Amino acid sequence: MIHLNGVTKIYKNNESPAVDNLDLHITRGETCILVGPSGCGKTTTMKMINRLVTPTQGTILINGQDNREMNPVEMRQNIGYVIQEIGLFPHMTIADNVATVPREKKWPEKKIQTRVDELLHLVGLDPAEYRNRKPASLSGGQRQRVGVARALAADPDILLMDEPFGAVDPITRTHLQNQFLRLQEELKKTVVFVTHDIDEAIKMGDTIAVMREGHLIQLDSPDQILSEPKDDFVSALIGGNRAIKRLNLVKTREVIDNMPIQTLRTNSPVDTARKLLITSQLPAMPVVDENNRLIGVVQKHILSALKEQAEIADIMEKNGCVVDKGATLGDALSTMLNYGERYVIIVDENYSPCGIISFTYLLELMKNDVA
Amino acid sequence: MCIYGVAGNSFVGYVTANSGKILQLSLEHCLLVVVAVLIAIVVGISLGILISYYDVLAPAILYVCQIIMTIPSLALFGLFLPLFGIGFKTGVITLVLYCLLPVVRNTYVGIAEIDPSIIEAARGMGMNEASIMTKIKLPLAWPIIMAGIRTAVVMVVGIAAIASVVGAGGLGVFIFRGISQWNINAVLVGAIFVSLLAIVFDQVLKLVENRSQV
Numbered sequence: 119m120i121h122l123n124g125v126t127k128i129y130k131n132n133e134s135p136a137v138d139n140l141d142l143h144i145t146r147g148e149t150c151i152l153v154g155p156s157g158c159g160k161t162t163t164m165k166m167i168n169r170l171v172t173p174t175q176g177t178i179l180i181n182g183q184d185n186r187e188m189n190p191v192e193m194r195q196n197i198g199y200v201i202q203e204i205g206l207f208p209h210m211t212i213a214d215n216v217a218t219v220p221r222e223k224k225w226p227e228k229k230i231q232t233r234v235d236e237l238l239h240l241v242g243l244d245p246a247e248y249r250n251r252k253p254a255s256l257s258g259g260q261r262q263r264v265g266v267a268r269a270l271a272a273d274p275d276i277l278l279m280d281e282p283f284g285a286v287d288p289i290t291r292t293h294l295q296n297q298f299l300r301l302q303e304e305l306k307k308t309v310v311f312v313t314h315d316i317d318e319a320i321k322m323g324d325t326i327a328v329m330r331e332g333h334l335i336q337l338d339s340p341d342q343i344l345s346e347p348k349d350d351f352v353s354a355l356i357g358g359n360r361a362i363k364r365l366n367l368v369k370t371r372e373v374i375d376n377m378p379i380q381t382l383r384t385n386s387p388v389d390t391a392r393k394l395l396i397t398s399q400l401p402a403m404p405v406v407d408e409n410n411r412l413i414g415v416v417q418k419h420i421l422s423a424l425k426e427q428a429e430i431a432d433i434m435e436k437n438g439c440v441v442d443k444g445a446t447l448g449d450a451l452s453t454m455l456n457y458g459e460r461y462v463i464i465v466d467e468n469y470s471p472c473g474i475i476s477f478t479y480l481l482e483l484m485k486n487d488v489a
Numbered sequence: 490m491c492i493y494g495v496a497g498n499s500f501v502g503y504v505t506a507n508s509g510k511i512l513q514l515s516l517e518h519c520l521l522v523v524v525a526v527l528i529a530i531v532v533g534i535s536l537g538i539l540i541s542y543y544d545v546l547a548p549a550i551l552y553v554c555q556i557i558m559t560i561p562s563l564a565l566f567g568l569f570l571p572l573f574g575i576g577f578k579t580g581v582i583t584l585v586l587y588c589l590l591p592v593v594r595n596t597y598v599g600i601a602e603i604d605p606s607i608i609e610a611a612r613g614m615g616m617n618e619a620s621i622m623t624k625i626k627l628p629l630a631w632p633i634i635m636a637g638i639r640t641a642v643v644m645v646v647g648i649a650a651i652a653s654v655v656g657a658g659g660l661g662v663f664i665f666r667g668i669s670q671w672n673i674n675a676v677l678v679g680a681i682f683v684s685l686l687a688i689v690f691d692q693v694l695k696l697v698e699n700r701s702q703v
Contacts, residue, residue: 165613168613170609170612170613191615191616191617192615193615194612194613194614194615195614195615196615197615199610199613199614201606201609201610201613202606205606205607205609205610206610207607207610207611207624207625207629208607208629209628209629218611218614218616219614219615222614222615222616222617222620268614269614278613
């Protein structure tokens with residue numbers, strides 16, 4: 119899909135090249151992460167693909183065609199581009215922002231409007247509410263989603279993403295990452311993703327290209343990078359806690375697949391709850407409403423400390439520790455640590471509980487992994 | 490020197506007696522200003538856009554505009570008289586030159602101050618240069634350009650009073666006639682109505698500016 123052959127970029131007034139003789143091959147439908155410290159040439163590499171930066175030497179082929187032979191404006195219209203949130207046009211409404219590329223391509227206005235609604239739905243923003251708002255009235259996370267929607271507007275095959283989730287808080291970032299992973303499963307775009315955050319790289323990438331000072335140090339799958347870092351630089355980048363980082367390679371839904379899940383209702387008898395909790399050996403149980411949506415959690419230690427009779431509704435905690443089933447085990451672990459709990463409930467897209475992961479389970483997993 | 494005291498020669502009397510003339514000259518004055526400013530907007534914004542693309546030209550063009558501002562208006566009107574003749578045309582051309590600096594400078598600065606990452610996002614998404622200018626740069630620079638236009642208008646309402654020396658009409662007629670005939674009331678009428686016009690123009694533009702706010 120994208121071939122970089124011996125690509126070198128030397129900026130004016132600079133002796134050492136920003137990117138030095140880089141060979142990189144990105145196959146169709148994969149997410150390739152360019153990762154490395156600042157100044158390693160990752161952003162330059164990405165910008166050379168859509169010709170925002172012209173290589174000093176070497177060729178870049180997109181679908182077998184040299185990108186210097188293409189009309190740059192047309193080529194860029196067929197490559198989605200996401201940068202940090204600031205890239206939204208502040209004077210335009212959300213709908214106009216998303217409609218940018220279709221308008222440049224002169225789509226009929228009706229088709230554009232339908233597409234805008236479709237995309238806002240896709241990234242989880244209600245068109246009725248957000249269409250006519252300006253970027254300034256949105257939160258960082260919402261703006262970032264608009265950025266993704268805008269890049270997808272003309273349905274490009276390739277997406278270039280430059281630190282797309284860099285400017286938001288960690289919790290929002292995790293959320294956006296999971297949402298993007300879910301989207302990408304459906305869309306199967308060819309993604310080039312630049313980040314300085316190795317954890318993000320491990321989580322998001324099919325392949326990871328570790329760069330330093332314009333050179334490609336290692337190009338491998340996240341698993342390979344973690345288990346066989348090529349040199350000291352890569353090991354240092356990965357840092358310690360490799361066992362914890364490997365948790366980011368596994369999605370929660372992969373481990374809860376064959377786990378039976380039992381739920382309580384607010385009117386369930388406390389005795390039943392007690393029995394269920396003891397037999398299941400789980401630290402907590404989800405409580406659901408009539409639509410099977412999660413409304414709270416009953417914890418084992420509270421239940422066993424209970425002397426007199428009580429209703430489930432009385433001992434239920436409303437804000438349980440919850441992650442989406444698209445999240446990784448790493449997300450699950452950090453959620454547990456954030457809440458200071460020993461369990462996390464996994465929910466599906468309808469907010470129905472579909473599994474529960476305990477701290478003990480994660481510890482076992484890490485122990486086996488290291489062993 | 491008993492102008493103020495004499496009955497029938499009071500200021501109010503003068504205004505009522507000359508109301509038709511005042512209205513006519515005020516309209517002439519407005520016409521001068523509006524035509525000059527409209528031309529200056531087209532020329533000034535074009536120049537501002539030009540120097541935003543060719544940065545090397547910016548100091549030279551801004552310098553020339555600044556020099557023009559330092560020439561006394563009476564002298565500039567006089568200089569153009571032999572070139573363009575007596576009348577409206579010479580008045581407008583001179584006023585356009587005075588308007589240029591604020592419009593050119595604010596267009597240039599307004600465009601230069603846009604966050605470069607916004608422009609890069611636009612370019613990276615495949616907008617061509619014309620689209621980037623009309624859909625991104627000019628709308629984002631608009632509040633600053635508008636401020637420049639307001640400065641130009643208020644300034645030129647004052648300078649247009651001098652345009653009557655080249656026969657371009659306007660409220661300057663009252664002022665110059667008043668000076669030559671020792672008629673303080675005429676001078677006052679000219680000065681007060683010029684100020685009123687300036688205030689009205691400024692307020693109207695302020696409204697327009699708020700309407701077009703991002």
